[in-house]
Amino acid sequence: MQDRILLIEDDEELRGLLARYLNGQGFVVREAATGNDGLALAQDELADLVVLDIMLPDINGLDVLRQLRYRTRLPVILLTARGEETDRIVGFEVGADDYIPKPCNPRELVARIQAALRRVAWDQETEGPRAQTIGDLRIEPDERRVYQDDQPVELTATEYEILQVLISRAGSVVRKTDLMQWALGRRLTPHDRTLDMHVSNLRRKLDKGESSRIETIRGLGYSYRRPA
Structure with a gap:
């Protein structure tokens, strides 16, 4: 089709x-x-x-x-x-x-x-993993939905992909080049701030006044902080 x-x-x-x-x-x-x-x-x-x-x-x-x-x-x-x-x-x-x-x-x-x-x-087409919980977030792959404290968080398809990649590697640094390829399906090019803007939106939607759960690792990429 x-x-x-x-x-x-x-x-x-x-x-x-x-x-x-x-x-x-x-x-x-x-x-x-x-x-x-x-x-x-x-x-x-x-x-x-x-x-x-x-x-x-x-x-x-x-x-x-x-x-x-x-x-x-x-x-x-x-x-x-x-x-x-x-x-x-x-x-x-x-x-x-x-x-x-x-x-x-x-x-x-x-x-x-x-x-x-x-x-x-x-x-x-891919059968995803079961629901995953990390801190106050619950990810439902079958629904492609994210819940925070059991309330749905409205994410775009791209924001969802970025969050999925970061959470799957929580505590580790995901390089910008890799995150761009895995989540957006294309190479990172000079002066392209698309990825930064999506991460900024995720922070705005998920953070509640505390320090951001998505850390910027200068010169490398991003890391999702594991909850204490």
């Missing part, structure tokens, strides 16, 4: 170029030029992944993302203006899984899409 992509982009020329390229790579593409149209198509649940432009004519793409997150856990890749780091940070806080700056290389977009879809497919 072909993977289905929902492409929400108001620039007709760019949207057409990306749609043709994605079709040529074997994807089924549904197109929307506005946020409202994109949300209407997303309601049909006929997509496996969403590519979402932030700058839309009717609804800001970040607001579209917020509404998507109320309804679905589909992976979402943001198209952002080059250099707009604030948009990228807010996008990750709202629930984006990845981003790519515009103008984007269609080949890179396909690589990001394939990496995100591989993570989803692996999670669906």
